[in-house]
Amino acid sequence: METKTHEADGVRIAVEGCGHGTLDAIYASVAASSKARGWDGVELLIIGGDFQAVRNAADLSVMAVPPKYRQLGDFPAYYSGEKKAPYLTIFLAGNHEASSHLWELYYGGWVAPNIYYMGAANVLRLGPLRIAGLGGIWKGYDYRKPHHERLPFSQDDIKSFYHVREFDTRKLLLLREQVDIGISHDWPRGIENHGNSRALWKMKPDFRQESIDGKLGNPAAEYVMNRLRPAYWFSAHLHCKFAAVKEYDAPVAQDEPIASTSNSKDAEASKVAVPTANPDEIDLDMDESEDEPSTGVAAGAMETAAPSNPEFVSDDIRAQLPASFAKSTEQPKLSPGQPVPPTITNTTTRFLSLDKCLPGRKFLQLCTVSPVDSTQTVTYPPSNSRQRYHLRYDPEWLAITRVFAQYLTIGDREAQTPPDLGENVYSPMIDRERIWVEDNIVQKGRLDIPKNFTITAPPHRRGDPENVNHQPDEYTNPQTVAFCELVGVPNLWDASSEERAERKAKGPPETEPRVKQGGSSGREGSYRGGSASSGPVPAQELDAAAASPVAAAKDRRTFAVLRFHNEGGHFSTEGRMDPIVYPGTVSSHSHGVMGGSNFGLRIEGDQLLDSECTNALLSADKSNYWVPALFFQSPINGTFKRVPLFYMQVYYFFEPTNDEIKPFPPGLKIVSGDAMTRTAPASGALNLDPGRGPIQAVQFTCPTRDPGAVRYPPDSDGTRAGLQDPTNRGAGAGFPVVDCDGYASPLRQDVHLPSCYDPRAGPDAHATNMAFPRDAGGGKQDCPPGWVHVPHLFLEVYWDTPRFAGAWDPDGRAQPFVLANGDRTGFSSHGDFVAGWDEGTLAAIIDGCDAGNGGMDRCPETGPLNPGDWCRIPPVFPDPQQEWLDDLPGDNPVSGWGV
Numbered sequence: 001m002e003t004k005t006h007e008a009d010g011v012r013i014a015v016e017g018c019g020h021g022t023l024d025a026i027y028a029s030v031a032a033s034s035k036a037r038g039w040d041g042v043e044l045l046i047i048g049g050d051f052q053a054v055r056n057a058a059d060l061s062v063m064a065v066p067p068k069y070r071q072l073g074d075f076p077a078y079y080s081g082e083k084k085a086p087y088l089t090i091f092l093a094g095n096h097e098a099s100s101h102l103w104e105l106y107y108g109g110w111v112a113p114n115i116y117y118m119g120a121a122n123v124l125r126l127g128p129l130r131i132a133g134l135g136g137i138w139k140g141y142d143y144r145k146p147h148h149e150r151l152p153f154s155q156d157d158i159k160s161f162y163h164v165r166e167f168d169t170r171k172l173l174l175l176r177e178q179v180d181i182g183i184s185h186d187w188p189r190g191i192e193n194h195g196n197s198r199a200l201w202k203m204k205p206d207f208r209q210e211s212i213d214g215k216l217g218n219p220a221a222e223y224v225m226n227r228l229r230p231a232y233w234f235s236a237h238l239h240c241k242f243a244a245v246k247e248y249d250a251p252v253a254q255d256e257p258i259a260s261t262s263n264s265k266d267a268e269a270s271k272v273a274v275p276t277a278n279p280d281e282i283d284l285d286m287d288e289s290e291d292e293p294s295t296g297v298a299a300g301a302m303e304t305a306a307p308s309n310p311e312f313v314s315d316d317i318r319a320q321l322p323a324s325f326a327k328s329t330e331q332p333k334l335s336p337g338q339p340v341p342p343t344i345t346n347t348t349t350r351f352l353s354l355d356k357c358l359p360g361r362k363f364l365q366l367c368t369v370s371p372v373d374s375t376q377t378v379t380y381p382p383s384n385s386r387q388r389y390h391l392r393y394d395p396e397w398l399a400i401t402r403v404f405a406q407y408l409t410i411g412d413r414e415a416q417t418p419p420d421l422g423e424n425v426y427s428p429m430i431d432r433e434r435i436w437v438e439d440n441i442v443q444k445g446r447l448d449i450p451k452n453f454t455i456t457a458p459p460h461r462r463g464d465p466e467n468v469n470h471q472p473d474e475y476t477n478p479q480t481v482a483f484c485e486l487v488g489v490p491n492l493w494d495a496s497s498e499e500r501a502e503r504k505a506k507g508p509p510e511t512e513p514r515v516k517q518g519g520s521s522g523r524e525g526s527y528r529g530g531s532a533s534s535g536p537v538p539a540q541e542l543d544a545a546a547a548s549p550v551a552a553a554k555d556r557r558t559f560a561v562l563r564f565h566n567e568g569g570h571f572s573t574e575g576r577m578d579p580i581v582y583p584g585t586v587s588s589h590s591h592g593v594m595g596g597s598n599f600g601l602r603i604e605g606d607q608l609l610d611s612e613c614t615n616a617l618l619s620a621d622k623s624n625y626w627v628p629a630l631f632f633q634s635p636i637n638g639t640f641k642r643v644p645l646f647y648m649q650v651y652y653f654f655e656p657t658n659d660e661i662k663p664f665p666p667g668l669k670i671v672s673g674d675a676m677t678r679t680a681p682a683s684g685a686l687n688l689d690p691g692r693g694p695i696q697a698v699q700f701t702c703p704t705r706d707p708g709a710v711r712y713p714p715d716s717d718g719t720r721a722g723l724q725d726p727t728n729r730g731a732g733a734g735f736p737v738v739d740c741d742g743y744a745s746p747l748r749q750d751v752h753l754p755s756c757y758d759p760r761a762g763p764d765a766h767a768t769n770m771a772f773p774r775d776a777g778g779g780k781q782d783c784p785p786g787w788v789h790v791p792h793l794f795l796e797v798y799w800d801t802p803r804f805a806g807a808w809d810p811d812g813r814a815q816p817f818v819l820a821n822g823d824r825t826g827f828s829s830h831g832d833f834v835a836g837w838d839e840g841t842l843a844a845i846i847d848g849c850d851a852g853n854g855g856m857d858r859c860p861e862t863g864p865l866n867p868g869d870w871c872r873i874p875p876v877f878p879d880p881q882q883e884w885l886d887d888l889p890g891d892n893p894v895s896g897w898g899v
Contacts, residue, residue: 010368010369010370011043011044011126011127011128011129011368011369011370011389012039012041012042012043012044012366012367012368013042013043013044013045013046013181013366013367013368013369014030014033014034014042014044014045014046014087014364014365014366015045015046015048015234015352015354015364015365015366015367016029016030016045016046016047016048016236016354016357016363016364016365017047017048017236017237017239017241017353017354017355017356017357017363017364018047018048018049018050018094018236018237018239018355018356018357018363019047019048019049019050019051019052019091019094019356019357020050020052020073020096020356020357021051021052021054021071021072021073021074021075022073022074022356022357023073023074023075023078023085024074025074025357026045026047026357026363026364027045027085027086027087029357029363029364030042030045030086030087030364030366031086033364033366034366037366039366041086041087042087042366043087043088043126043127043387043388043389044087044088044089044090044126044389045085045087045088045089045090046089046090046091046131046181046183046234047089047090047091047236048091048092048094048183048184048185048234048235048236048237048353048354049091049092049093049094049095049097049135049185049236049237050094050095050096050097050185050236050237050356051075051091051093051094051097051111051117052073052075052096052097052098053075053079053097053098053101053102053111053112053115053117054072054073054075054076054098054101054460055075055076055079055098055101055456055457055458055459055460055472056072056076056457056458056459056460056464056472057072057460057464057465057466057467057468058100058457058468058470058471058472058473059098059100059101059457059472060072060098060466060467060468061468061469061470061471061472062098062099062100062151062153062158062471062472063096063097063098063099063158064095064096064097064099064158064159064162065096067467070467071466072460072466075111075112076459076460078112078113078115079111079112079455079459080455080459080460080461081113084112084113084114085112085113085114085115086114087114088114088116088126088387088391089114089115089116090115090116090117090118090124090131090133090391091115091116091117091118092117092118092119092122092133092134092135092183092184092185093117093120093135093136093162093185094135094136094137094162094185094236094237095136095137095159095162095185095237097161097162099149099153099157099158099161099162100151100153100457100471100472100474101457102117102161103149103150103151103161103474103493104456104475104476104477104480104493105117105119105477105479105480106119106120106147106410106480106493107119107122107401107480107483107484108122108124108483109453109477109479109480109483110451110452110453110479111453112453113451113453116391116449118133118135118183119135120135120136120147120165120168121133121134121135121168121169121171121172122397123172123175123179123394123396123397124391124392124393124394124397124449125380125391125392125393125394125447126389126390126391126392127380127382127388127389128180128370128371128376128377128379128380129180129181129369129371129376130177130178130179130180130181130371130394131179131180131181131182131183132172132175132179132181132182132183132224132228132230133182133183133184134164134168134169134172134182134183134184134220134221134224135162135164135168135184135185136162136163136164136165136185137162137163137164137185137186137218137237138163138164138186138189138217138218138219138220138221139160139163139164140588141581141582141588142160142163142165143163143164143165143166143220144165144166144417144586145160145165145417145585146165146167146408146409146410146412146415146416146417147165147167147408147409147410147411148160148410148411148412148413148415149161149410149411150410150411150474150503151471151472151473151474151500151503151504152471152503152504152507152508153471153508154508154509154510155508156509157508157509164218164220164221165417166220166417166420167404167407167408167417167418169220169223169224169336170336170404170420171397171400171401171404172224172227172228173223173224173227173336173337173423174400174423174426174427174430175227175228175344175396175397175400176341176343176344176396176427177343177344177396178228178229178230178343178344178345178346178372178373179228179229179230179344180230180231180232180369180371180372181230181231181232181233181234181369182224182225182228182230182232182233182234182349183233183234183235184218184221184224184225184233184235185235185236185237186217186218186221186235186236186237186238187216187217187218187221187235187237187238187242187351187353188217188218188221188222188224188225188226188233188235188351189214189216189217189218189219189221189222190214190216190217190222191217191222191225191233191244191246191351192207192211192216192217192242192244193211194244194245194246194351195242195243195244195245195351196242196243197211200240200242203240204238204240207238209679212679213676213677213678213679214678214895215676221235223335223336223337224337225246225349226248226335226337226338226340227336227337227338227340227344228344229248229340229344229346229347229349230346230349230372231346231348231349231350231369231372232349232350232351232352232367232369233349233350233351233352234351234352234353234354235351235352235353236353236354236355236356237353238353239355239356239361240353240355240362241352241353241354241355241362241363242351242352242353243350243351243352243353244350244351245348245349245350245351246348246349246351247347247348248340248346248347248348248349249347250345250347251339251340251341251342251344251345345372345373346372352365390448390449391448391449392447392448392449393441393447393448393449395434395437395438395441395442395447396430396434398433398437398441398487399430399431399433399434399436399437400430400433401487401489402433402436402437402487402488402489403426403429403430403433405487405489405490408492409492410492410493411492413509413584436488437487440488441486441487446486450482452478452479452482453479454477454478454479456475456476456477456478457472457473457475471508473500473504474495474500474503474504476491476493476494476495477493480493480494481494553657553658553659553660553661554654554655554656554657554661558653558654558849558850559651559652559653559654559850559852560651560652560845560849560850560851560852560854560855560856560859561649561650561651561652561851561852561853561854561855561856562616562617562618562621562649562650562651562652562855562856562857563616563617563649563855563857564594564615564616564617564647564648564649565615565616565617565866565868565869565870565871570644570645571592571593571594571626571645571648572593572594572595572597572599572614572615572871572872572873573592573593573599573872573873573874573875574590574591574592574593574629574875574878574879575590575591575875575876575877575878575879575889576588576589576590576591576877576879576889576890577591577593577599577600577601577875577876577877578591578626578832579599579600579601579602579603579834580603580669580671580766580832580834581671581675581766581832582601583601583602583603584601584602585601586877586890587877587890588675588821588890588892589628589629589675589819589820589821589822589888589889589890589892590628590629590820590879590888590889590890591626591627591628591629591820591832592626592627592628592629592645592648593624593625593626593873594615594616594624594625594626594648595608595611595614595615595616595621595622595623595624595625595836596608596611596613596614596616596621596622596623596624596836597611597612597613597614597622597871597872597873598610598611598612598622598836599611599624599873600876601876603624603667603669603834604667605666605667606666606667606836607667608622608623608624608666608667608834608835608836609622609666609836609838610622611836613866613870613871614836614866614871615866615869615871616866617855617857617865617866618841618856618857618862618863618865618866619863619864619865619866620837620838620841620842620862620863620864621836621837621838621841621842622836622837623664623833623834623835623836623837624832624833624834624836625648625650625793625795625831625832625833626831626832627648627749627751627795627797627829627830627831627832628675628819628820628821628828628829628830629642629643629819629820629879629889630642630643630749630799630817630818630819630820631643631817631818631819631820631885631888632801632804632807632816632817632818633816633817633818633824633894634807634816634884635807635808635809635814635816639884639885639886640818640884640885640886640887640888641804641883641884641885642879643799643800643801643804643817644799644800644803645797645798645799645800646745646746646798646799646800647798648795648796648797648798649796650793650794650795650796651793651794651796652791652792652793652845652846652856653755653791653792653793653794654791654792654846655755655773655780655781655792656778656779656780656781657773657776657780657781657782657783657789658776658780658782659773659782659783659789660789661789661790661791661846662788662789662790662843662846663790663791663835663837663839663842663843663846664757664790664791664835664837664839664842665757665759665763665835665839666763666835666836666837666839667763667764667834667835667836668757668763668769668790668833668834668835669763669764669765669766669769669832669833669834670753670754670766670769670770670793670832670833670834670835671753671766671770671830671831671832671833672697672698672751672752672753672754672830672831672832673697673698673751673828673829673830673831674828674830675821675823675828675830676821676828677827677828678823678825678827678828678895678896679718679827680717680718680719680722680723680733680734680825680827681694681696681718681723681733681827682694682696683696683723683725683726683733684699684712684722684723684724684725684726684731684732684733684734685725685726685727685728686699686725686731686752688752688772689772689773689774689775689781690771690772690774691774691775692775695772696733697751697752697753697754697772698733698749698750698751698752698829698830698831699725699731699732699733699750699829700722700731700732700733700734700735700736700747700748700749700750700826700829701728701730701731701747701748701750702730702731702732702736702738702740702742702747702748703730703740703741703742703745703746703748704730704738704739704740704741704742705741705742709738710737710738711724711729711730711731711732711736711737711738712724712732712734712736712737713737718733718734718825718827719897720897720898721734721737721897722734722735722736722737722825722826722827731750733826733827734825734826734827735747735815735817735824735825735826736815737815739801739802739805739808740801740802741802741805745798746798746799746800746801746802747798747799747801747817748796748797748798748799749795749796749797749798749799749829750794750795750796750797751794751795751797751829751830751831752792752793752794752795753770753792753793753794753795753831753833754770754771754772754792755770755772755773755783755789755790755791755792755793756770756771756772756773756783756784756787756788756789756790757769757770757783757787757788757789757790758770758771758784758786758787758788759786759787759788760786763835771783771784771787773789791842791846793833795831799817801817804816814897814898815897818888818894820888820889820890820892821892822888822892822893822894822895823895823896824894824895824896824897824898825896825897827896838863841861841862841863844861844862845859845861845862847861848861849861849862
């Protein structure tokens, strides 16, 4: 059959959203849509993730899908050769994949004849088109980790496998040649602001708040899109159709060397451009019409404040400030991948996301794509065969692969991602490897991707069980062997049968408590949530919880304050450590820590009880308490200085209850607050009763010399300032707008921790193991049946803010304090606790100590006291020691009001 003429030499492409194993229906839909257009087919089908290349039932056991939803789908027939894909198909990883199969093909490869997996990140060429892809979804806690997963997988590994990594993103951000098509599973962050966002909110109401919070989409995909600026960008994941157009300024040649940026957090907010063309100009095959895009900034999008002009600060005011407030001559830190090299010339990116393949859904798009650089059509002409174009390796990407192979590690849980050396260091390295690629691959005609698919794991056969309890074996994929030999890089995925047998015998690594990081793109909950635990708590642990020392039920509220040796204004340790949310690795931001000396990157079981010392006044309390560090940001040059601690204490409330109050089980992990939120709560008032609406457990209290001082604007809705607590004039949600200059106490951070513990979740499951009690009537607060009532902790942290009283912005409008996570609002205030109490001592305190503000150290039940202020914990990840910092520790960008 003769091939029909293709208009304008464009490449006919079909794009599909999430695959979910429905290959038969997808290919049938492509055929029907092609026929409706008068086409005899397409030259490429792009599937945007959740492909589910499941070879057999064992692969299902390591796919991140609840067991009741696991299905083999259509893929086994294509893998075994029973069927063959009618169109050349490429896909990248989503968050529901056969991770054991894709693990074999990190650099990419055929999962079945005519179906190509792009790997963790890749750039391929199909005729005149360059196609870049970044697989996975965004989870910030895994972004800077290496690929530590290796079979057998833990439950953590099954999920972290598909979390995008900075290492792979960094490689894409070094591309200097124009790309035509970009692909990611979840959306580039902020892209919703460049299309009809109102229609999107109507379709998906929850997305609006996530967009306002900056949690909608993938920051890594945003970095890559803003660097590569392809003509088209296709995504999936959010199960809806959405189109947008993003406009860019033309790149400018740079004279200065390009600094390292990829290891920083997002250094600038996304530019919100007004769409100038219909984002649905791509021809639609499945839909008759689309709404026109918004012609202004998306509703609900964060407004960007105009930059302040330092010249408005008078010379006499400037003279009163410290010398470090002088105007900085340094250039601001750029977002990862910036500036864009002048060789990338495209200035308009058309974005399209599609749904999954189900009846009535908008899941398929047919279009004709031509290269941004029209000369590529001449350089890469079509062949005269029925298949006009073949997949080829990209020389620039192969050179980048060679540079980074020396830094790559897999399967090593102790490894660290190497630091970003910066584009000015990597570029000459890539240039040298580009010469090698030219000599050894291009000139030898070896750019065509070989059709060397090989079956590794046994394919599913009719009659085989569709669900098994064992994980698949690890295989060496001959395609990876061939690619590594071609490019001259080590094959880290190979191993001897003895090595694999030894790993299999050891079993998967222990599942760790996991924080859930924002972004609805992950659809896995909020930042300080997480997977519950590695499984049900054993019966013996439940029995132990039931047998722990019991204090009496309380008919009246009693309390006693736990005090620390911190009159000198210091913590036990400070730095980027958080063994609850970031166990075993550096945390995203800095904390100040009080308590037992066995604090470390991990806290497991009762290890705190073995602490040699504590800075708590009571020797029986080896617990750890921590909060985010606080910084002052100069209104002159934007530098940061740590705000010293004034002092900290912890209230132990034994609230009136019908329950028996028990001491904390050793190692119990509790968190309160959301480190990712920048959104105001419903009210500035505290609410600790879930029966009365959303929990609001964090506040700031602002003592002032002037009792009439306005701490929070009375008309504030939380978008530009904090919210006044209507029941307490001195307190509210978020940072106050005045200097807290009380006679005896400065700015105070208040964090209440929940006091109902679910032993079925276990002490490590910080995301699900705790709740606040409910009003049981009669002024009592009770926990749910089966839960354990423990003391209600209230962290009271006073910060030495008066020392900055003369350095506020003279216009009086912008409060200058920033939490270590970059939050200028204060809404993300949070606190953490790990129990290290002697249970008998705490039970006696609960039962008999009613010392109030006098301190529980005055009660006879407390046991011996610490004699002095000497307990210190060496920080594993200390903060920079200079007085003024250009960036927050961890390079966290400042966000919130006025940014």
